[in-house]
Amino acid sequence: MRVAFELNGTPQYLDVDPGEPLVALLRRLGMKSVKEGCDTGDCGACTVLLDGRAVRSCLMVAPQVQGRKVTTVEALGTVDDPHPLQRAFLDAGAVQCGFCTPGMVLVAYELLGRNDDPTPDEVREAIAGNLCRCTGYVKIVDAVLLAARWKREGRWR
Ligand code: FES
Ligand code: FES
Known part of the structure; x- marks a missing residue:
């Protein structure tokens, strides 16, 4: 299925597996700040902002970001220019x-x-x-x- 959302200010239009965990999708898109820890919602390592609210991306699947804004730490700053x-x-x-x-x-x-x-x-x-x-x-x-x-x-x- 196709999903459209905004990732760190950039529109995304992607074909995804409906069951793909959001953490996997984001890492596939190069957002390596999003860590896979427990995969059960217990550690917070996979946290991202969804429309400004912190969520655990291991507990979400890719279609749930349809029409929404996802922010990862890559949007804040860089090694050379940290937030x-x-x-x-x-x-x-x-x-x-x-x-x-x-x-x-x-x-x-x-x-x-x-x-x-x-x-x-x-x-x-x-x-x-x-x-x-x-x-x-x-x-x-x-x-x-x-x-x-x-x-x-x-x-x-
Ligand atoms: S990987 Fe631990 S809460 Fe998501
Ligand atoms: S888990 Fe190593 S700095 Fe927090």
Whole structure:
């Protein structure tokens, strides 16, 4: 079947298998920031934004994005020109192996889109569904709070 949607601002018209998991479709399209972790909705590594809301792409199939906007971390910044939220993760030491990082960044992006002055508990609640095996979460919370401060100071693009 044919599906039409927007991926990081670019229209897509694709023939897909109706049962193809969204995570597989996005990786097939080169969005390698979208990680396949548990494939059961438990780890958050496959998180993307769907019309601005964080969703687990392993729990969706390709036809479900028909007419919708999908955002992956590739839309935020690059290695040479990271988004301030990504820069905050780097500066706070919140990236170790990096497997969880794209999902963490996207749930943080969603949180800071509706609340640019979250408490540490609100950050912890936002990232609660995203697992990290490396950092112990403290530095991830620090990174989101740092990014929030930069956003309030007008340092986001
Ligand atoms: S791979 Fe989707 S939640 Fe773990
Ligand atoms: S940095 Fe390794 S899983 Fe989070």
